[in-house]
Amino acid sequence: MTILNNALSGAVAAQASLNASSQNIANLQTKGYTRQGVLLTAVTAGYSAQGAGSGVKLSAMLRFSDSYKSQQMWRANSELGQRNQVQPYLTQLEQVMGDEQSSLSNGVDNFFKALNAVGEDPTSGPLRGQVVTAAHAMAESFNSIYAVTRNQQLSVQQQRESVLPKFNTLVANIASLNERIVTAGALGTNTSGLVDERDVAIDQLSQLASIEVLEQPDGSRTVSLKTGQPLVVGKMAGSLGINTTSGSPVMEATFARSTYAIDDARMGGQLGGLGNFERNTLLPLQTSIKEMAEQMATAVNTQLAAGTDPAGNAGTPLFALNGGGAGGILSVPAGYAATDLAFAAAGEAPGDSTNLQALVAIKQQTITLTSVGSVSIGDADTQLVGKLAVDSQQNQSLLNTALTIRRQAEDDWAATSGVNRDEEAINLVEFQNMYQANMKVLAVANQLFDSTLAMFG
Numbered sequence: 001m002t003i004l005n006n007a008l009s010g011a012v013a014a015q016a017s018l019n020a021s022s023q024n025i026a027n028l029q030t031k032g033y034t035r036q037g038v039l040l041t042a043v044t045a046g047y048s049a050q051g052a053g054s055g056v057k058l059s060a061m062l063r064f065s066d067s068y069k070s071q072q073m074w075r076a077n078s079e080l081g082q083r084n085q086v087q088p089y090l091t092q093l094e095q096v097m098g099d100e101q102s103s104l105s106n107g108v109d110n111f112f113k114a115l116n117a118v119g120e121d122p123t124s125g126p127l128r129g130q131v132v133t134a135a136h137a138m139a140e141s142f143n144s145i146y147a148v149t150r151n152q153q154l155s156v157q158q159q160r161e162s163v164l165p166k167f168n169t170l171v172a173n174i175a176s177l178n179e180r181i182v183t184a185g186a187l188g189t190n191t192s193g194l195v196d197e198r199d200v201a202i203d204q205l206s207q208l209a210s211i212e213v214l215e216q217p218d219g220s221r222t223v224s225l226k227t228g229q230p231l232v233v234g235k236m237a238g239s240l241g242i243n244t245t246s247g248s249p250v251m252e253a254t255f256a257r258s259t260y261a262i263d264d265a266r267m268g269g270q271l272g273g274l275g276n277f278e279r280n281t282l283l284p285l286q287t288s289i290k291e292m293a294e295q296m297a298t299a300v301n302t303q304l305a306a307g308t309d310p311a312g313n314a315g316t317p318l319f320a321l322n323g324g325g326a327g328g329i330l331s332v333p334a335g336y337a338a339t340d341l342a343f344a345a346a347g348e349a350p351g352d353s354t355n356l357q358a359l360v361a362i363k364q365q366t367i368t369l370t371s372v373g374s375v376s377i378g379d380a381d382t383q384l385v386g387k388l389a390v391d392s393q394q395n396q397s398l399l400n401t402a403l404t405i406r407r408q409a410e411d412d413w414a415a416t417s418g419v420n421r422d423e424e425a426i427n428l429v430e431f432q433n434m435y436q437a438n439m440k441v442l443a444v445a446n447q448l449f450d451s452t453l454a455m456f457g
Helices: 002-026 067-098 104-118 125-186 192-208 269-305 354-364 377-417 421-455
Strands: 036-042 056-063 211-215 221-225 230-233 239-243 250-255 258-262 366-369 373-376
Touching: 002 036, 002 056, 002 421, 056 192, 067 125, 067 192, 067 211, 067 269, 067 377, 104 125, 104 269, 104 354, 104 377, 125 192, 125 221, 125 230, 125 239, 125 269, 192 211, 192 221, 192 269, 230 250, 269 354, 269 366, 269 377, 354 377, 366 377, 373 377
Parallel strands: none
Antiparallel strands: 036 056, 211 221, 221 230, 239 250, 250 258, 366 373
């Protein structure tokens, strides 16, 4: 009887709808879960003019997703990962270099103050001793700041090396999920759970580097870096690594036995943030600190060589330049004494301060630094700290913006794909009523069938 078929199809459809709602409610707090639904279609009456129809059928399981919103969320995650990764480094550098007691400016100012003070009596042993003491302190300031940049450089390298295994694991997982999704789809199995798992992996990958994702007709997704290098094609997965054979680390992508060099400063995400910070902020700053120490030390040593000490001997170097290893970049030679300072001009009496005044004037000499260009020695550290502060504030501003955009993208995604508790509660009631109504129709149909049989009993 048609009435039985209609009611049975309605009950089955209601049960499928209840199953979808119960699955949604069960995953109310599951990260990355995309809500599901059912597509119900009326079955037509065929060629019968008197037939109302043949019930309802479940045409498809629906997955409420929007590719554009997912892409926006992944792009926002890349920007957030890039800005968030480097902010602690910038904040530390800004605090250390801007500290009044440990800054380069404090060490340089105190050194030249000691030179000015000895001008009152160039033959005074204590005043001359203060110059040597201030020289030691200034050298330690340079070494301390330089050590911070070296430690940060090592930390950046270690972080990069720790991110790569996670990156490669995610790439391999996405390729594996591609294969499972294609296979399950070919068998007619619901792949929504697998697609959700793959989307979560893609979202995590996007935080590590900026990626481009393309949907393929078979349900798989192709993933590549924003700079064009392939990472995932179907079930094939690539990997990232660091090549050190040239002497300096170079990021490389390997895919299908082909190797591609990567500019890690342009990768985006955490890896791109680390590469950009190291190349465009940390290394130039490190070089500038070393250049400042070398040029100032050379100027002081050269001027001292032009004068004579109290015994009439030519001046000896006050500063020794080191390679930046365990000995730092600057030091005062061991055993250097106050009597070694050559403040008098050549041929003048010990009390002469001609060469001393030339030493004091060095503070106003111009030096050239990689980060800020040509500046006076006295203003060099202020310029370095100022540029660092601008970089830090700019990154913090971009970080705040990226955080806002990411939250908006997540809200937009949730508006389409997220589970709404109230909506699912309404669906439960409606599909429950639908199921009960169809079961009531089945009961009525059964009564009619029994009555019909009784007529012939």
